[in-house]
Amino acid sequence: xxxxxxxxxxxxxxxxxxxxxNCSYKTSINNLQWYRQNSGRGLVHLILxxxxxxxxxxxxxxxxxxxxxxxxxxxxxxxxxxxxASYFCATDARGRQAGTALxxxxxxxxxxxx
Amino acid sequence: GAGVSQSPRYKVAKRGQDVALRCxxxxxxxSLFWYQQxxxxxxxxxxxxxxxxxxxxxxxxxxxxxxERPEGSVSTLKIQRTQQEDSAVYLCASSFARGAFNExxxxxxxxxxxx
Numbered sequence: 001x002x003x004x005x006x007x008x009x010x011x012x013x014x015x016x017x018x019x020x021x022n023c024s025y026k027t028s029i030n031n032l033q034w035y036r037q038n039s040g041r042g043l044v045h046l047i048l049x050x051x052x053x054x055x056x057x058x059x060x061x062x063x064x065x066x067x068x069x070x071x072x073x074x075x076x077x078x079x080x081x082x083x084x085a086s087y088f089c090a091t092d093a094r095g096r097q098a099g100t101a102l103x104x105x106x107x108x109x110x111x112x113x114x
Numbered sequence: 115g116a117g118v119s120q121s122p123r124y125k126v127a128k129r130g131q132d133v134a135l136r137c138x139x140x141x142x143x144x145s146l147f148w149y150q151q152x153x154x155x156x157x158x159x160x161x162x163x164x165x166x167x168x169x170x171x172x173x174x175x176x177x178x179x180x181x182e183r184p185e186g187s188v189s190t191l192k193i194q195r196t197q198q199e200d201s202a203v204y205l206c207a208s209s210f211a212r213g214a215f216n217e218x219x220x221x222x223x224x225x226x227x228x229x
Contacts, residue, residue, distance in 0.1 A: 030215055031215060033217070035220075041222055041223075042118075042205060042220040042221055042222045042223055043157070043205070043207075043220040044220070045217040045218065045219070048216070048217060088156050088157075090156075092213070092214040092215055101147065101159035101162060101170065101173065101214050102147070102149075102157075102159065102214050102218060103159065104149075104156030104157045104158070105156050106154075106155055106156050107155075107156050
């Protein structure tokens with residue numbers, strides 16, 4: 001079963017615009033991670049935010065975490081065509097034996113056109 | 115340095131055949147994970163190794179699925195008597211630290227098609 005649900009499922013924007021993706025999850029977590037997957041390729045880690053953090057930045061990426069609402073958002077500023085990919089949030093659900101798995105959502109497919 | 119590698123990249127099997135998928139993690143990484151990704155879905159956890167110990171295999175969908183990491187490095191995921199519903203991309207990931215608390219490095223995956 002999947003823990004996270006990303007919203008929207010698909011997003012189409014123009015180069016230079018900002019893209020915002022949201023993720024909701026169900027159980028308590030230690031951290032939440034965002035990954036990117038280009039078509040036909042493996043996942044690449046983007047950013048990790050711990051449960052005691054509220055906001056984190058990395059380059060053009062900004063992630064927020066609201067543990068009271070069990071939700072997170074990923075903002076990509078000044079998007080580029082190369083940002084076209086699927087984006088997944090993933091959590092390590094507390095209570096799972098030794099934090100042994102990442103639980104992924106279904107992903108948001110982002111298309112950036114030039 | 116080299117990332118996580120997986121082989122084969124593509125595998126076509128007839129229903130009922132056994133398959134073996136290989137994962138070479140990043141050297142020195144303690145944790146190794148297998149995930150299954152169906153088309154249009156996010157990856158779903160299959161199993162987790164810490165060095166050679168398989169600490170969690172709760173995600174394996176049936177007893178036809180078996181994974182091993184005998185020397186704490188290379189891992190093999192074996193699927194016996196493959197079924198059409200096994201068609202998916204199988205992703206391997208490794209991590210320097212124990213558990214799922216840190217960044218995982220993913221391989222390119224093996225796309226399995228069962229006819």
